[in-house]
Amino acid sequence: MQWAGTQGLRSLRRVLAAPARGWSEKPGKPSVVLLIAALAVAAALLLPTTYLVIRAAGAGLETWELLWRVRILEILVRTLSLIGAVTTASILLAVPMAWLTVRTDLPFRTAWAVLAALPLVIPSYVAGFIVVVALGPRGMLQKMLDGPFGVDRIPDIYGFPGATLTLTLLSYPYVLLTVRSAFLRMDPSLEEVSRGLGRNPWATFLGVILPLLRPAIAAGGLLVALYTLADFGAVSLLRYETFTWAIFLQYESALDRGLGAVLSLVLVGVALAIVAGEILTRGRSRYYRSSPGAARSVVRVRLGNWRWPALTFCAALVAASLILPMSILVFWAVRGIAAGEPLLLLWAAARNSLYVSGLAALAAVVAAMPIAILSVRYPGMLSGLLERTAHIGFALPGIAIALALVFFGANYAPILYQTTGLLILAYVVLFISAALGAVRASLLQVSPNVEEAARGLGRTPLMVFTSVTLPLVRPGIISGASLVFLLTMKELPATLILGPIGFKTLATSIWSAASEAFFAQAAAPALLLILVSSAPLAFFMLRERK
Numbered sequence: 086m087q088w089a090g091t092q093g094l095r096s097l098r099r100v101l102a103a104p105a106r107g108w109s110e111k112p113g114k115p116s117v118v119l120l121i122a123a124l125a126v127a128a129a130l131l132l133p134t135t136y137l138v139i140r141a142a143g144a145g146l147e148t149w150e151l152l153w154r155v156r157i158l159e160i161l162v163r164t165l166s167l168i169g170a171v172t173t174a175s176i177l178l179a180v181p182m183a184w185l186t187v188r189t190d191l192p193f194r195t196a197w198a199v200l201a202a203l204p205l206v207i208p209s210y211v212a213g214f215i216v217v218v219a220l221g222p223r224g225m226l227q228k229m230l231d232g233p234f235g236v237d238r239i240p241d242i243y244g245f246p247g248a249t250l251t252l253t254l255l256s257y258p259y260v261l262l263t264v265r266s267a268f269l270r271m272d273p274s275l276e277e278v279s280r281g282l283g284r285n286p287w288a289t290f291l292g293v294i295l296p297l298l299r300p301a302i303a304a305g306g307l308l309v310a311l312y313t314l315a316d317f318g319a320v321s322l323l324r325y326e327t328f329t330w331a332i333f334l335q336y337e338s339a340l341d342r343g344l345g346a347v348l349s350l351v352l353v354g355v356a357l358a359i360v361a362g363e364i365l366t367r368g369r370s371r372y373y374r375s376s377p378g379a380a381r382s383v384v385r386v387r388l389g390n391w392r393w394p395a396l397t398f399c400a401a402l403v404a405a406s407l408i409l410p411m412s413i414l415v416f417w418a419v420r421g422i423a424a425g426e427p428l429l430l431l432w433a434a435a436r437n438s439l440y441v442s443g444l445a446a447l448a449a450v451v452a453a454m455p456i457a458i459l460s461v462r463y464p465g466m467l468s469g470l471l472e473r474t475a476h477i478g479f480a481l482p483g484i485a486i487a488l489a490l491v492f493f494g495a496n497y498a499p500i501l502y503q504t505t506g507l508l509i510l511a512y513v514v515l516f517i518s519a520a521l522g523a524v525r526a527s528l529l530q531v532s533p534n535v536e537e538a539a540r541g542l543g544r545t546p547l548m549v550f551t552s553v554t555l556p557l558v559r560p561g562i563i564s565g566a567s568l569v570f571l572l573t574m575k576e577l578p579a580t581l582i583l584g585p586i587g588f589k590t591l592a593t594s595i596w597s598a599a600s601e602a603f604f605a606q607a608a609a610p611a612l613l614l615i616l617v618s619s620a621p622l623a624f625f626m627l628r629e630r631k
Contacts, residue, residue, distance in 0.1 A: 115462070115463045116546055119458060120459075122455040123455040123459050123468075123471050126456060126471075127456070127470075127471050130477065130478060130514055130517065131474060132489055133477075133485060133486045133489035133514060134350075134353060134477055136346075136489035136493065137349050137350050137353070137485065137489065138350070140345075141346040144344065144346065144347055152351065160326055160327065160331060161328065161351075161355075163326060163327060164314065164327040164328045165355075166245070167245065167249060167313055168314055171253050171256060171309060171310075171313045172306050172313070175256050175257035175259065175260050175305075175306070176260050176306055178253070178260075179257045179258070179260035179261040179264060180260065180298070180302065182201050182398075182399065182402065183260075183264035184294075185395050186198040186201070186399075187265055187268040187269060188268060188385060189385055189395070190385045190387050190388060191388065191396070191399070192396070195623070197403065198261075199622055199623045200407055201402060201403055201406070201407075202262060202567070203258075203618065203622065204254055204255055204257075204406040204407050204410075205255065205259070205568070205571040205572070206571045206615055207611075207614075207615065208318060208577065208595065208611075209252070209318035209319040210318030210596075211318075211410070211611055212251050212319060212410060213318055213319035213320075213323055214322055215409075215410045216242060216250065216322075216323065217243075217322055218413060219413060220242040222241070225413075243324045244325050248320050252312075252316060252320075254405060254406040255406075256309045256312050258571075259305045259309050259519070259568065260306060260308075262305070262523065262567055262568055263301045263304045263522060263564060264301045264302060265564065266301065266527055266561050267297070267300070270527055270530040270531075270558075270560050271530065297530075300525070301526040303363050304522030305522065307359065307363040307476070307518075307522060308518060308522055308568070310359050311476060311479040311480040312479070314328070314329070314355060315329055315481060315482055316329060317329045317330060317333050317482060321333070328348060328351065328352050328355070329482050332348045332349055332352065332485065333484065345485070349481060349485050352480055352482075353477055353481065357473055411612065414608040414612050415608070415612065417607070418612065421608065431591065431610050431613065433589070434589045434591050434594045435591055435613055435614075435617050437588060437590050438592070439617060441512070441573060441580075441590065442570045442573040442574045443621075445516065445569055445573040446566040446570040446573065447566070448509055449513050449516055449517045449566075449569040450520045450524065450562055450566050450569070452513055453475065453517050453520040456471050456521060457524040457528055459472075461528045462533065475518055476518045478514040478517065478518065479515060479518035481515075482578065483515060483576060483578035484578040484579075484582070486514055486579060487511060487579040487581075487583050490507055490510065491582060503583070503585050503586060505588075508583045508585075508588075511579040512579065515576065515579060516573065519569050519572060520566065521565070523561045523562075523564040523565035524561045524565050527557075527558040527560055527561020527562070528554075528558050531554065531557045531558060539553045566625065567625040570621060571618060571622065574591065574592070574618050575592050577592045580593055581596070591610045591613060591614040592614070594606075594610040595607050595610045595614070
């Protein structure tokens with residue numbers, strides 16, 4: 086019996102690690118329509134990089150020589166250190182939360198999942214200011230401790246600790262949403278086989294579930310890394326100098342946009358290196374059932390005595406990432422109203438935010454689909470290049486992409502200049518990476534044999550895609566759409582520069598009020614931003630259930 090169990094475990098490992106046969110070793114040729122669609126999307130995504138190359142080519146030799154200064158190397162090391170810390174912390178927080186909200190009998194699972202994902206909609210400059218006000222010198226925490234305990238100073242929150250804390254609480258939902266999508270698509274039979282062979286739940290999680298989650302964790306971790314790389318608001322307020330801060334200073338001063346373009350190209354290089362690292366973690370494993378089987382619901386894990394520690398973990402995470410920021414925003418609003426500041430709810434701005442965010446989510450998912458199919462079903466040099474192209478925009482500052490599209494719109498497409506269409510294009514360039522990672526992770530769990538069987542029954546590729554593939558990858562599509570929707574709701578630089586005349590969103594309203602130190606006027610749209618985002622997000626998460 087022990088020998089049989091050992092052989093069964095070895096067979097299970099071979100199933101998890103075996104390369105995908107039939108299409109990954111000798112992939113067929115993609116259709117012309119699929120290729121044209123993917124190339125058209127890539128061409129649009131490369132517009133900002135092309136602009137940066139044009140600007141950088143016009144920079145003098147002395148500008149390029151600045152890259153070799155020790156100061157630039159120090160900034161690069163600081164940036165990479167922050168990326169590593171935030172990505173690791175986000176994975177450690179998000180994977181347990183995803184498992185608890187999908188695979189266990191945790192009370193109010195969907196509510197916890199929605200609340201845990203909402204920090205994604207908080208602008209980083211708002212979160213950074215909240216952290217400074219709450220935990221900084223002479224902040225709210227220090228004042229609370231000063232009276233009863235006589236604490237006149239607490240550890241400094243500025244620098245690396247504050248930036249890591251703030252960005253982790255803002256970006257762990259990237260991993261949460263992609264891993265939840267993977268859990269929803271995961272075949273429960275492998276777990277049952279492992280448990281039937283005598284492995285305990287912890288060993289099953291480490292040996293079976295975790296390897297199956299690897300693409301989703303890698304996709305979410307990639308988004309966290311690129312988001313950290315591109316962030317400006319939190320790092321500037323918490324005084325932690327990164328590459329993006331240096332780029333913003335160049336663009337804001339407008340004295341030398343050539344140097345800003347050169348630094349942005351370095352950022353593109355770092356982003357491509359991060360994407361290459363994520364691709365190396367994938368290996369050639371397959372993540373779908375290789376033999377026929379009956380679909381069945383997952384038996385939820387009963388937490389038993391672990392229910393209260395699980396609830397404590399969820400409550401602590403939601404409190405730190407969402408409840409505390411909202412409480413401080415409410416405090417600002419109440420104090421401002423008491424001081425006579427007007428409270429503006431800005432329903433028109435909320436409507437505009439929902440409108441453009443919905444369009445951006447739809448456009449990003451549609452644009453990501455052909456690249457995801459090429460990457461998964463037809464792996465090769467071309468599909469790899471197209472996939473890398475899709476991740477570049479997420480690592481670039483929004484101001485760089487906005488200025489690039491202003492340049493191309495004004496010179497080559499004046500009909501799109503200062504229109505909602507150009508703004509939606511900017512959002513797609515910025516956030517298609519979020520949609521692509523979620524869709525790709527879900528598509529990896531769909532066996533190509535199912536599609537081949539449908540083709541064998543006489544269905545055209547389009548019919549197979551709409552009737553077979555699309556329903557099977559629905560959790561990934563919804564997860565990707567949710568990410569893009571939330572990111573678009575808080576996007577500021579692109580909206581300020583590319584929005585039509587008089588077009589205001591909640592993000593621009595927050596920025597306008599905060600820049601003039603009207604905190605009540607800034608707090609009200611910030612709270613409204615969170616509230617109006619929660620309903621669509623809850624709808625998305627309810628729809629992602631199988």
